[in-house]
Amino acid sequence: MTQPHDPATTFRPDLLAGKHALITGGGSGINLGIAQSFAAHGCAVTILGRNLDKAQAAAAGIVAAGGRATGVSADVRDFAALQAAAEQAVEAHGPLDIVLAGAAGNFPAPVDGISPNGFKTVVDIDLLGTYNTIKAAAPHLKTPGGSVLSISAYGVPVPMQAHVVAAKAGVDALTQTLAVEWGLRGVRVNAIIPGPIDGTEGMARLAPDEKTRAQFTRTVPLGRFGVPQDIANAALFLVSDAASYVTGVILPVDGGQNMLGGAPQYGMYLAMQERAAREAAAGVSP
Ligand code: COA
Secondary structure, three states, X not given: OOOOOOHHHOOOOOOOOOOEEEEEOOOOHHHHHHHHHHHHOOOEEEEEEOOHHHHHHHHHHHHHOOOOEEEEEOOOOOHHHHHHHHHHHHHHHOOEOEEEEOOOOOOOOOXXXXXXXXXXXXXXXXXXXXXXXXXXHHHHEOOOOOEEEEEOXXXXXXXXXXXXXXXXXXXXXXXXXXXXXXXXXXXXXXXXXXXXXXXXXXXXHHOOOHHHHHHHHOOOOOOOOEOHHHHHHHHHHHHXXXXXXXXXXXXXXXXXXXXXXXXXXXXXXXXXXXXXXXXXXXXXXX
């Protein structure tokens, strides 16, 4: 089985020296892993989260490890708050080289089991939040040389995730359209589709027990969950000069899961439906 790769042996330590990244949702999980890796490679990071204490604690951890970091607060659904936070970021560390739109909201629910407001909430955070982040950061983004990276998801139909799949399809379309519009100003725009990643709130919600984890593992050709470092390695490449001719790419970093389409997740869904039907027939309450 493959193992996560240590970026210290891959990328030169000053890969992002002198750069500044604004990272939304950076207080935990995948985005914190990216923030830590960027900082370890010389980048100042502004961590933006809904919860100021959490963002500041994440920033303090990076500073304690020898990096440069600041925590700021905004809800990505609030454009004015994002504009103010982007200005705070610039005051702290100067103009932006990198914008990482990572904030997301998710819960598993079938279309029949989610209210219009539940669906709207996820679209507001994932799609409009990504747009708001990029739009608020744009006046501060270096041209040429700036880099935008969004965290997408799936790219294929996945039962119980219509709200997320729909919102992230919008993120992918936004990514590629912006890549076209901003190419001539020298700003690259890319996205990553993470597979199942350990240590994230999203996976804790989607695979809350060992049985579900085992089922998820079987949907990944490389046969393991990813770790935040796997995503950070791809992010380091995409925002670095090594990717200076790469734009409009929606890169799955998922152990090969995306390549199989939505079939593995459909298999999990069918098994869940069959189990529920058996339990109902046996009179077991869910
Ligand atoms: N199933 C169905 N609907 C749900 C739900 C669930 N598990 N969880 C929330 N909702 C619905 C709520 O019922 C509500 O709709 P309603 O007003 O019609 O009842 C709507 O979503 C908004 O919920 P609320 O809790 O008020 O929203 P919020 O803005 O406080 O939180 C969420 C946003 C719902 C996305 C919340 O899960 C969250 O904050 N997540 C952030 C962290 C996260 O999801 N990380 C994973 C990233 S991949």
